[in-house]
Amino acid sequence: MTDAPRRSPGQGRVRRIHLPQKLRNLELFLLLVACGINAGAVVLVQLGALGHIDTQLVLLGAGLSLLVLCLHVAMRFVARDADPFILPMVTLLNGIGVAMIYRIDIANKESGWQSASVRQIAWSAIAIACALAVILVIRNHRVLFRYTYIAGFVAVVLLLLPLVPGLGREVSGARVWIGFGEFATFQPGEIAKIALAVFFAGYLVRNRDSLSMVGRKVLGIRFPRLRDLGPILVIWALSMSVIIFQRDLGTALLYFGLFLVMLYLATGRLSWVLIGLGLFAGGALVASQVLSYVNGRITNWLDAFNPDVYNADGGSFQLVQGLFGLAKGGLVGTGLGQGRPDITPVPQSDYIIASLGEELGLAGIFAILALYLLIVARGFRIGFAGQDDFGKLLGVGLSFVVALQCFIVIGGVTRIIPLTGLTTPFLAAGGSSLVANWIIAALLLRLSDTIRNQPRLVV
Known part of the structure; x- marks a missing residue:
């Protein structure tokens, strides 16, 4: 029998940071809560706007929840130590966005397979599939x-x-x-x-x-x-x-x-x-x-309530209507299905925050902002926990993209900065935005799993 190699007293030993499978169990519990909230949001929209429940969108939403659970199951095998909070939070944001887009479809009397909400569900399915592919293909960041x-x-x-x-x-x-x-x-x-x-x-x-x-x-x-x-x-x-x-x-x-x-x-x-x-x-x-269009954006921002600017072609009508919608929502909102988000132009994409603010109120917007804050905070934590510089920069960079995009969009809607036209991550209608942001979530999950499994020196 050969003796094991000895280490000098000053030499450290290598230990792997490995957390038990309970991380995935916690993720599963949070996913079920998120899917339940999303289903409840769709039902409340139907009861508030239609007065009855339509099973078509509920079933489509259930299919989307099943796809998210498939991603969770895959992570139990290929990313067991990934962060347990990111996937439930992005699922919740995605579902809230679908519910509000569906609410706007009802206001615009759009239904069937060509409606914006059904397209958003289809793009969500594609985005989740892309996230699953990233998790399966990229085993180490x-x-x-x-x-x-x-x-x-x-x-x-x-x-x-x-x-x-x-x-x-x-x-x-x-x-x-x-x-x-x-x-x-x-x-x-x-x-x-x-x-x-x-x-x-x-x-x-x-x-x-x-x-x-x-x-x-x-x-x-x-x-x-x-x-x-x-x-x-x-x-x-x-x-x-x-x-x-x-x-x-x-x-x-x-x-x-x-x-x-x-x-x-x-x-x-x-x-x-x-x-x-x-x-x-x-x-x-x-x-x-x-450039005239840049000057127009700044003019709309600085002098939004001027009648000449408000009524001009490409003026501040959209900005002011969004502000009025947020004001109407007050502290707790009008309730899902009870507002008039369709009065604001393109409320399902550029101005979905104003639509949500009208029906969920300041409390609902704060809850949504808290979800974004938690996603960014988890991303920063993942980045700074890594021992390699590339992983640290990548984790912080991807998280900052989400944070900066939220600031640009929400700052424009609330008139803190000039309106720019970007989409709110995970919430707004738009297939390319959904795919990109779900890929970012998948990369953060892969980063967190790799970092937790990397060897660390214990002195």
Whole structure:
């Protein structure tokens, strides 16, 4: 019999962090609660708006719940130690969004298989299937590090697709869609934000030293050298091109904000943040003076209740109607099925928060915001718990995408910032947004499972 190798007194031992299967049991319990709340929301919408229960949408919602439970079962085998809270929370948000879109369908007298709510359920099923594929295919998040530059190339291609003649489509003034024939079917920029997060994480890990250690100090702040400004200038130019050619201010802000936060996390240099904010503010200021639609958004924001602005073509009518809807909701709302969310233009996508605020009130909006806050907090916790820099940057970057997108959308609806037209994650109608955000949730689940199973040194 051979003796086991001995360790010196100062040498640590390797221990794996492994949590028992009770994490999945907790997830199952929370999933059942979330599915129950979603079913109750649909029933309340029907009783409030129709006065009776229609079993068609209830059965479709039950099928969606079954698909989520299939994802849970798969995780019991391939991601046993994944975070138990993320999947129930995104399921709950997705279901609440379906219920409100269904409520708006009733107000607009839309029904059947062509209604927005049925399309949202179909896209939700596709999104959950994509999340399941991510969980099954990507067994370790470090694999993505090998494809850093491929991810960057894919992101650029996806961003350019809407500009291709015959393929790109312009919807509500923004050219961010692609489609075939007369239909705008997909928004590739939603998937591009995931590819950009992977690229930024890999690039910053490889080049962190040159970006963080070299430069001159000015007023106690170390600024980078001019030749090191290349990455931020490239992303700034990319963001400005999205504003100019695709007429999408919100997406440009999302991309640039994602890179800036990940850059600060990788280097710890406040100078990068100051330079980035200065570049974006300067670009936005020039765009507001040169581009009419950017100037219009700012005018609507600053002078929304001016009758001339309110009644103008492309004016502040939508913004003001959304504010009136939120005001009507008050503290506890009118009740599901009892409001008039259809008065506001496109209430199922851009203004679903205003629709929910009218029928659920301030208390309901706070509950929804708390769910987003918990998702982002869990994502940050997953990222910072990792021992590898790539996983840390990727986890925080993906979580920040959700947080920043919520701020941009809800800030625009509540008139904190100019309205940009992005969709609220998991809630708003839109297939590409649902697919992208469910993939983000799946990547966070995979990250949490990998991190909890990684070996740690115990001294």
